[in-house]
Amino acid sequence: MYRVENITQAYSQAPWRKQLQWIGLFMLAMIMVAMVAGIYLSVSAQASTAGREIQIMYADMDEMRRNIENMESKIAFLVSNAEMEKRAEKLNFSPVAADEIFYILVPGYSKPGQVTLANPSGNERPAVPTISPEYTQSLFDWLQERVFDPASPLVREVAP
Amino acid sequence: MNNLSSWRYTTLGILITALAIFVVVQMLRIQLSPQAQALRDKGELYSGAWTTLTPARGQIYDRWGNLLAGNNTVYEVGIVLAEIENPSTIALAMNAVVDADYDEVFSAASTLASDEAVYATLARFVTEEQKLRLEQLAEEMEAAYSNRGDTNRPSLAGITFDPRLQRSYPEKDLASNILGFVNWEGQGFFGIEEKFNDDLAGSPKRVWIPFDPNRVEEFPEVPEGTSLILTIDRTIQAEVEEVVESAIKESGSDSATIVVMDPETGDILAAATSPRLDLNEFWRYDEIFVDSTPFNRVVSETYEPGSIFKVLTMAAALDSGAVKPKTTFLDTGMIEIGGTIIRNWNSGAWGPQDMLGCMQHSLNVCLAWVATEVGANLFYQYMQDFSIGHLTGVDMAGENPGRLKLPGDEDWYEADLGTNSFGQGVAVTPIQFVMAVSALANEGKMVHPRIVLSMISDGRQYNTNSRISGTPISAKTAQRITDMLATSLETESSDALVDGYRMAGKTGTAEIPTPFGYTSNQTNASFVGWGPVDDPKLLVFVWLEKPTTSPWGSVVAAPVFRQVVERLVVLMNIPSDQMKVELLGSQ
Numbered sequence: 001m002y003r004v005e006n007i008t009q010a011y012s013q014a015p016w017r018k019q020l021q022w023i024g025l026f027m028l029a030m031i032m033v034a035m036v037a038g039i040y041l042s043v044s045a046q047a048s049t050a051g052r053e054i055q056i057m058y059a060d061m062d063e064m065r066r067n068i069e070n071m072e073s074k075i076a077f078l079v080s081n082a083e084m085e086k087r088a089e090k091l092n093f094s095p096v097a098a099d100e101i102f103y104i105l106v107p108g109y110s111k112p113g114q115v116t117l118a119n120p121s122g123n124e125r126p127a128v129p130t131i132s133p134e135y136t137q138s139l140f141d142w143l144q145e146r147v148f149d150p151a152s153p154l155v156r157e158v159a160p
Numbered sequence: 161m162n163n164l165s166s167w168r169y170t171t172l173g174i175l176i177t178a179l180a181i182f183v184v185v186q187m188l189r190i191q192l193s194p195q196a197q198a199l200r201d202k203g204e205l206y207s208g209a210w211t212t213l214t215p216a217r218g219q220i221y222d223r224w225g226n227l228l229a230g231n232n233t234v235y236e237v238g239i240v241l242a243e244i245e246n247p248s249t250i251a252l253a254m255n256a257v258v259d260a261d262y263d264e265v266f267s268a269a270s271t272l273a274s275d276e277a278v279y280a281t282l283a284r285f286v287t288e289e290q291k292l293r294l295e296q297l298a299e300e301m302e303a304a305y306s307n308r309g310d311t312n313r314p315s316l317a318g319i320t321f322d323p324r325l326q327r328s329y330p331e332k333d334l335a336s337n338i339l340g341f342v343n344w345e346g347q348g349f350f351g352i353e354e355k356f357n358d359d360l361a362g363s364p365k366r367v368w369i370p371f372d373p374n375r376v377e378e379f380p381e382v383p384e385g386t387s388l389i390l391t392i393d394r395t396i397q398a399e400v401e402e403v404v405e406s407a408i409k410e411s412g413s414d415s416a417t418i419v420v421m422d423p424e425t426g427d428i429l430a431a432a433t434s435p436r437l438d439l440n441e442f443w444r445y446d447e448i449f450v451d452s453t454p455f456n457r458v459v460s461e462t463y464e465p466g467s468i469f470k471v472l473t474m475a476a477a478l479d480s481g482a483v484k485p486k487t488t489f490l491d492t493g494m495i496e497i498g499g500t501i502i503r504n505w506n507s508g509a510w511g512p513q514d515m516l517g518c519m520q521h522s523l524n525v526c527l528a529w530v531a532t533e534v535g536a537n538l539f540y541q542y543m544q545d546f547s548i549g550h551l552t553g554v555d556m557a558g559e560n561p562g563r564l565k566l567p568g569d570e571d572w573y574e575a576d577l578g579t580n581s582f583g584q585g586v587a588v589t590p591i592q593f594v595m596a597v598s599a600l601a602n603e604g605k606m607v608h609p610r611i612v613l614s615m616i617s618d619g620r621q622y623n624t625n626s627r628i629s630g631t632p633i634s635a636k637t638a639q640r641i642t643d644m645l646a647t648s649l650e651t652e653s654s655d656a657l658v659d660g661y662r663m664a665g666k667t668g669t670a671e672i673p674t675p676f677g678y679t680s681n682q683t684n685a686s687f688v689g690w691g692p693v694d695d696p697k698l699l700v701f702v703w704l705e706k707p708t709t710s711p712w713g714s715v716v717a718a719p720v721f722r723q724v725v726e727r728l729v730v731l732m733n734i735p736s737d738q739m740k741v742e743l744l745g746s747q
Contacts, residue, residue, distance in 0.1 A: 044374070051373030058379055069216055069231040069325055070288070076227035076330035081398045096730055098660060103735040105743050114613065115225040115389060118621040136378075 043139065050135050208370035215362035216325050218385030220339060220352060222394040223427075223613055229339055229353070229439075231325040234285040237294070241273035241280065244318035245311075249301070250282075253316055257293045258283045269318070282319075285344060291321050327353075329439035335397050337433050337456040338390070338556065338611065341442035349442075350455040352388065352611070354557035359386040359615070387616040391427035396420060399727045400430040403720060408434060411685070411716040412708030417457045418724060419590050423598045423690055423699040425626040426607030428554075429732075431591075433457040459559040462587035463703070466670025467505075467522045467713070468688045469583025469593075471641060473531055474519060475600055476542035479637040482533040485515050485644060495525045498574025502528045505669065520648040522667065524582045531581035536567050539577060543586075545632035546596035546606065552629075554591050554609040563587040583670055584678075593688065594701045595629065600642060601664075601690035601699050603635035646693045656689060656718035658725045660736030665689025665721060667713035672706070682706045685713035687721040697734050700724050 013021075077083070137145075145152060190196055220229035237258070239250065247269035254260040260283045268280040286294075298316035305313040327342040340351030348357035362385035370376060404416045420430040433456060435448050445455075454460040477483045493509030495502050504510065504524050510517070518526035531539050543549070549564030564586050565572040579585040588596075591609055599606035608627040615622045633641075645664035649656055656665050668686035671678040685707050690699040700721055707716045728734070735743065 048373045051376040054376050055373060063323075065216065066233045066323060066325060070233050072219070072227060073230040073232040073328045073330060076230055077328075079226075080330045080332070081226075081334060081394050082332070085398075095727075098726060098729050098736065101730065101735075103733075103739055103743060105747055114623060115221070115223065116621060117221065117225055117387070117389065117614075118616045118619055121620045121622050 054135060207372060208368050208375075210366055211369050212364050212366050213379065213382045214324075214346075214364045215382045215384045217327060217342065217346070218356075218360040218362065218387040218616070220360075220387070221389045222335075222392045222397070223390060223429075224393065225389070226394045227330055228335060228390070228392075228394070230328050230330060232288075232328040233323050234287060234326040235291045236281060236322040236324065237283045237286050237291070238279055238281045238320050238322060239269055239318045240320060241269075241271055241277055241318070244269055244273075245315040246313065246317075249314045250316055250319060253294060253297050254282055257297070258286050258290050279320075285326055286321075294319065294321075327439075331394065332438045332440060333436040334394065334401065335390075335392055335431075336436045336439050337458065338392060338397075338428075338431055339439060340455070340557065341437070341439045341445075343442065350558060351556050352390070355555050356386070356388060356612075359617075360388070361385050383618055388612055389614040389616070389621075391422075391429065391610055391613045392431075393429045393731070396728065396731050397430040397432060399731065400724060401432040401436070403723050403727070404432045404434055406723075407702075407704060407716075407720045410709065411704050411720075413685075413704040413716070414706040415457065416705070416720070417461075417590050417701075417703040418720070419458055419594050419701040420724065420728065421594050421598065421607075421609065421699045421701075423601035423607065423696050426595075426598065426610045427613070427626070428591075428609055428611050429698070431456075431458045431611075454558075456556060456558065457703075458590045459554060459556045460589070462560050462562045462589050463684050463705070464586060464670045464673065465583040465588050465593055465686055466668040466684060467524075467582055468666050468668030468686045469586065469588075470519060470522065470527050470581070470668075471600060471645065471666050471688065472543065472546055472548070472596055473527050473534075473539070473581045474515065474644070475633050475637055475641045476539060477530045477534050478515075478640055479633040480534050480538055480542070482535075482538075483515055483530055485640060488512050488514050489518060489526045489529055491518075491523055491525050493525065495528050495578065497528055497532060497578030498576070500575035500578060502578045516644050516647060519644055519666065520652055522582075527581045528578035531577050536574070536577045539581070540564070540566050542632060543580075545630055546599065547592065547629060548586065548588060548596060550592075552589075552591055552595045552609050555611045556591075559591070560589050562589055562592050583668060590701055590703055594699060596632075597688050597690070597701070598699060599630075599632050600638050601696040602638070604631050604633045604638040606630050606632055642690070642693050642696075645689075646691070649689075654714065654718050656687060656721045658691075658722050658729070660738060661691055661725065661729060661734070662693045662737055663689050663691030663725060664693050665691075665718075667718055669711060669713040681711070683711040683713075685711065685715075685717040687713055687717035689721050689725070691725070692734065692737055692740075694737070694740075697732060698725070698728050700728070 216231050219227060219231070222228055237254070244250065247266050250269045251260075251262045251266035254265045255262040265282050268282060271277050271280060294316065298319065301314050301316055305315065326344075329336075329339065329341075338351050340349050340353035340355075342348050342353050346361060348354045348360065353360065362383060365380055365382050367380060400418050400420060404418055407413065407416045407418075415434045417433040418430070419428065421428055435453065437445060437448050449455060478485070490512050491504070491510040493504060493507065502524055505522060510521055510523055510526075513521070513523060513526055515530075517523075518530070534542070543564055544566075549562055549566075551559050551561045553559075564580075565576055576585050595606060595609050605628045608629045610624060610626055612624055614624065642664045645666055646662050649663065649665055654665075654667070656663065656667070666688055668684075668688070670684045670686070672680050672682045672684060674680050683706065685704040687702040688700070690696045702717045702720045702724070704713075704716050704720070710716050729736075
């Protein structure tokens, strides 16, 4: 019996070694938690940055829309009927009289049709989201998609 | 010793555990308390903002895509009260740059910031140039006084600019009567702006915008307001407005109205009247349109048309077979209908006249007789078929239906048949009369007056179609009356004749009724004409209100018609009759 205890004692680890193992395990757990926390922080920071970029882009879009409206109005002021008349007079043009016009027949010529400022009706495109899934998808969603639908494209094209 | 240590460690453990439990319980208590909920609710208020996404108001174009009504950016200038350093400087700058009231701005800027007082609006609809000037001033002050330790240093700190879109009209007063205007609040008044206000304005959406970038969501799509392409031709409109101004000046009229229509499609190419308003200064409306002056006489003002109405009477008579062009009438200078004596414009007797003569000399007696030949019921049926007394449904706000008394109405008398035949006792709007006459110029088919050519919604263009509103007369009758009126103009060497172009038309001079009858010397002078008669491309209506140089339509309105047509044939590329023959010959 005494012999068995001696053998057990001889092969058992020293207490300081056990403590070290426990400390090692604890530190490993801590490092893993820190790593997860670090990754979480990094992803959160990236998501926040992306969110902020989206906010800025929306503001930019809003400003651009206003600028486009402004520009269109400015151009319209510059080419308004009164302005164009002034320019024509400045360039020594004068209104033509009916008897000064000579008409000729041009085979195949057709009068200009109705002005087209937008696509004609009927060419409808299906609505698609304008924010890329990268900005809205969680890591879990992405993993789930890769597992269950690996054939789906990694990058999706979105409408402007 | 070991037992003592064990007891101490156990006690310490219990204490620390109790402390931890206490902390957790306390945390839960705080989290679940009503105060915490109130705090969360309050926090939620500051976590974002409700914003109304207002779509840009739809634009309005002429038929060739020239912008008639667009949008430009204006700013609301406000102040964040907590950031203000010097209210006096802000008041001075606002007064100097945007002409804001110094006392009002100073008072607003002097308000102490609190939970209730955070922001104040100083001025709305500040232009881009004014905003840039204010920003420049702010920068200059910052550069000059930032190093000064003085707490009362000049500064525009606290000023903010909130952009928004406001209507702008690049053509200023061109076609203003057709377009109408949009006020500060974005509400359309008169014309197209009022009629299509809901379509042009679009549908604003109220959305919650979180400040937290982690909670950012896709903004809902807010479709822009519907844009409109009108049938108006900007150049023709400008030319016609110029003629309106010169006609008023030359004839001494109170106002002038000219409508130009394509009789085949019903497209209104121009509709000019007076007075007009620079739509960018719509607040001057009260100053310009005094004493209930209508904004757009073309659709809103009725008047007794006088002799131009005879074209409808004669068309009805020819179409019904009551008379033929060669039917002779002995004009004795007067006729009695329903107890009322009707005389000619010069009170003279014109002897035997065929229908051409009756129209050429504009004989009231003859036309009254013609109406009796048609018969009251049939005559009024024709007038209703011509849509007299009904709304045309043209897409401009404020249309007036006019008035046509009918047999059976309390105020209709037999004498009305006689007087109505030459345009007395009947009230029409210019657009209504133009629509009626389009039947004469378009092979009997009366076209619906069209002002909107296309609508652009969700990025797609929807074109409208021209519509036939009815066929009150046959094509043969339309041809007959057109020939009759063209010959009439040629024979009398009318001032309405246009060199090289055979046009049909009729003058009108109508006394203006007063509460005591036709006792006034003032008249409405009109002319309606169309052509070239072999293939009418244009229909022109002229109305001069109370001309002073001469009361007669043949003297004041006919030359205006000629002026308009002389410009139109150039702008619309209509070759002269002779040239057309030559071109066809060469082909």
